[in-house]
Amino acid sequence: MSGFDIKDPKLAEGGRLRIEWAEREMPVLRSIRERFAKERPLSGVRISACLHVTTETANLMRTLQAGGADVVLTASNPLSTQDDVAAALVNVFEIPTFAIKGEDNVTYYKHLRAALDHQPHLTMDDGADLVSTLHKERRDLLSNVLGGTEETTTGVIRLRAMAADGALAFPIIAVNDALTKHLFDNRYGTGQSTIDGIVRATNVLLAGKVFVVAGYGWCGRGLASRARGMGSNVIVTEVDPLKALEAVMDGYRVMPMTEAAKIGDIFCTVTGDINVIDRHHFELMKDGAIVANSGHFNVEINIPALEELSQGKRLVRPFVEEYTLKDGRRIYLLGEGRLINLASAEGHPASVMDMSFANQALSVEYMLKHHAELEKKVYSVPEVIDQEIARLKLESMGIEIDTLTPEQVQYLNSWEEGT
Structure with missing residues (x-):
């Protein structure tokens, strides 16, 4: 494991327990992690992630790690880090983490640069600070980057502005645009x-x-x-x-x-x-x-x-x-x-972040498979991913829904029948 910068390694055990508690409420991400562990679709891929360092994020990092990715995590906000979670990520799960709750602006950007020193193939951002810093300060790394994901409304706005200016150097999937993200996580x-x-x-x-x-x-x-x-x-x-x-x-x-x-x-x-x-x-x-x-x-x-x-x-x-x-x-x-x-609190409940971070994990997998055919702009999450996450969430809740009959499918795809 490469370097890290956290508040106190001794907080790791408490962080591990809270990460495990959050995992109970994240069945969709857990099912993806089980598949990733078998298929290893991210083997050999370096990912630099700039996200809120919370128990839910820790479970996303574990999922990417299970898929074979070499992951580094830094905070996306100076006050959002949970120090016990950062300690557990480093000491229990061996994921390099650069995040201290209350860090000043200088330290915040030092941590962003440390995450970029990982020389990522994929970026994962929450507010576009990582991508912005990459484009402004580390353009020497851009040729390695295949694509990225963005979690927030604010970040998507910034990245679309970059794309409109012709400044965006690689494709980004706007995780925030997924219906299973903004309809639930945001609301x-x-x-x-x-x-x-x-x-x-x-x-x-x-x-x-x-x-x-x-x-x-x-x-x-x-x-x-x-x-x-x-x-x-x-x-x-x-x-x-x-x-x-x-x-x-x-x-x-x-x-x-x-x-x-x-x-x-x-x-x-x-x-x-x-x-x-x-x-x-x-x-x-x-x-x-x-x-x-x-x-x-x-x-x-x-x-x-x-x-x-x-x-x-x-x-x-x-x-x-x-x-x-x-x-x-x-x-x-x-x-x-x-x-x-x-x-002052713990961020979103795990059960809603389950869908948001399932979108992150599946979007990273999609980007790795399709980056060569994508332009340097911001894309919405493919509908098939959105639908699959909703299906898995309902299944985990023990809820069944109807399916269309062949007759209903034919009716919806025809125009001949009317009043």
Whole structure:
């Protein structure tokens, strides 16, 4: 095994137990790992992965390893690493890992470069930082890279921009586009885990609070639903008229952030864009407002503007910074504006990541087989993979569904019969 950089090797046993606990809720990935162990479809392939270092990710790494891959893992967010999991990956499963919870920006990029030193044939990214660094700093490695995968909405947006500019040097499969990923991971996973992170950080009662959700994509839908389920009065802010209309039809109040800022108790951004909560919004917020982010990067909240508006700040609870504005109002920023579901909680439940990481494993296998025929652009997960993952998930839950009869197939493929 090559080098690694983790917080404390002595945490490995606790990490192993939690990885095993998560595995119980990941039957689809487990079935893929069993097949991979027999067929070894990834033998001799070097994979550099930049993902949140969690128990679920550990089980993905084990699956790739079982398939014969030589894997190196680095964190995709400075606050999302679970240090006991990183220790177990290194000491129990012998997977080189570069990740320490709370690492600074310099260390974060040092770890990205360490993962690239692996000279990957395939990349696996969560936010496109690894691919971006590869293209900017290590172009000497590009000729070795066959392709990659991307997990997040934010990363897919960045990579499609690269492809549009002609800058992308190899094909990428957008795992986030898979229906078995964004319909479930983004909606149910983000919804539950973001509420979990906010509550763990603050211990506030959500019932009766005005909860502002910025963005009504699949993550926003899930978060709004769970906040309402906890008794919050939910407001949605949007820039897309179709999504805004959908939020209205789903029973939420919809208004601009400038209006929501005046009445919100808790704010959470899930858009993937920059400065969604900006200086003029902070100037309108009431004393005690809580601000969090569950989009991939902390740029969704204009933290420099909040710093400029404040006369001081202090850490009042783990992951809760109190900013005192010059007029005396206090605004509470959670998790340094980073993904709150991973900063103060454990990220998505394993059962939903089971499908997301099954997509990762099967997409890597697909990329290895088909990279030569793919252009240097971003592709959606093939429908056959999506369907197979859904089938395996239902099977693991003991649920059976109907199948079309030959007569029904013929009817759906014909045009002659009408009224």
